Amino acid sequence: LSVSAPSDKAERLHELLREPPPVPRAFPEAVAECWEDEREDICTACGLRPQGHGAPNNFYRDKARERGVCYLCLKRRAQRAEAWACEKGPEWYRTIWIDEVSDRNGRLVLLVGRFDLTNWLDGRHVKTLLVRTGKDQDDYVSKNPSFARLRRVWETTKRFWEAVNEEDIPLFIETSCRRVEVRPEDRDTVKDNLGDYHVYEADLAGVRTSLVWDPDRNRFLSADNLCRLAEVIAGPGAAGLCEPSKAVDLVCNRLGKLDKIPLYEPGGYGRVRQPHVVFRPRETRVIKQSYTPTIPILAEPATFMALIPADRALEVAHKIKKRFETEMGKVRNRLPFFLGLVFFDRRQPLFSAVDAARRMLASELPPESWAVRYTRRIGKTVCEIVFQNGISWQVPVVMGDFNTHDDWYPYYLVEKDAAGRAPSWRRLRFSLEEAGEERYWIHVEDLAPYDRVKVYPARFAYLHLDTSARRFEAGSRPFRLLEELDEMVRLWQDLEITARAGRLTDTGLRGIEALFENKREMWGLNEPSKDAGSRRQRAERDHSSLVFAELVKATLRKERLEDVVQPEQVTNGVLTGTLDLYMRIMKRRLADFTQKEV
Structure with a gap:
């Protein structure tokens, strides 16, 4: 640990947090002493001592060797199991065993998430919050990024993940499991x-x-x-x-x-x-005492991890999304947020899932430029902002008393208006200097159609570890928008309703998906689009995209699914992602609903 330079504003805090912690190193002399006259393999847990090393007798030495660990690691495992077996404490009322967390298909999910607080801890985004407003530009006063405010940012995001562990996860997971x-x-x-x-x-x-x-x-x-x-x-x-x-x-x-x-x-x-x-x-x-099959691992602003049953993962993720929209709705445009799901089998090494999660968490969450379609007031407390890409956000515009209008928090950085100019004439606005240029922050209710705003959209990703090597793919593919999670949940619900009505079966749905995927592959639509290339290549790709869109519409009409699946959900991959999550990973079947109706 090192002490930063003295500062009222903790100006170096963000720099220290950005640096990775030093790699822990064992004392070379102590490790070398453990290997004297030893010919065993290295411990699979600590990676330092020989397997079986440190055991008081041959019985425990053989036990440690059988499990591929040294005696110290074996003893540490036993201590946690002993605390669990006492039938009291958080270990007992939750669990410490992966097999208990797994669902009926033997699968579980490592739920991961993070807030990217880089621009908050360096004070840039704290200055976008106001302490005073007025009629003139000079009356707008930004908050000072003091250490106390930076600490509140950290504590608020930490409490968010603690509430997920204590409230959201138990809400959707069976709490009456017994042993x-x-x-x-x-x-x-x-x-x-x-x-x-x-x-x-x-x-x-x-x-x-x-x-x-x-x-x-x-x-x-x-x-x-x-x-x-x-x-x-x-x-x-x-x-x-x-x-x-x-x-x-x-x-x-x-x-x-x-x-x-x-x-x-x-x-x-x-x-x-x-x-x-x-x-x-x-x-x-x-045993009468019940338990909740979940294992909390870490709950920090920049790293959240918890193990939950795979069959409840989407419900939990959806609840976390709702919490994020409710608690962070006023600043969601400048608070990068990520939520990820790593599905794996109970026999899969936990290390593989954790490694995949770390790769997800290490990915960048860059800002994007979105165009506003319109804004409208919903009731007395919420303003809805709809973007040109179809995404809509509901932003609270009143304070905690549900009466006072919020003139201090819900501001958006407008890069340019419909005419390509800086919107310096809006009613509720203030300016901050960024990269030597004056930028205008406009209140959400004063946004106008075709305004280009800079936002940090919340992201969502999932990965199925059918093999340990699959973890290397984590973070390599573009993340989805968190809003697509709602779309996938609604799409599956609509498919279930259609199956109950006898209009759709598993076989029919898989056949439709196979047709679309085969055409994508045949026409090269799965490859990322490139601006480079000849005019002919770009024209061929555009033509293939148009033909594919017409094929999708015709197929949906033929199968009488045009009121269930939108063509855009096929072209943007939402349908494929929905079937991948529900049918391949969570083993859901539409046949279950058709059989129940019979």
């Missing part, structure tokens, strides 16, 4: 052969699940999604297991009926699975 407890008959045999608070794979007559050994209470605790496990036990066509209470009863009954339960070490790819110990269950019961 099962199994007590073995041969306690001494189990205790002598198992590591304290280690997780093992149990074979329940051909169905695998995760059990954690709690030696202090002589029991095993389930560490799995019991709804998914119950569906596997019941087999195909099982009904009525959507409720956690029914699912946990089925699993508890299955455990109680087994004569013997073999336990295996969680093995990696290619490792031969051999029973580690076999025990006979003496008693099984359902």
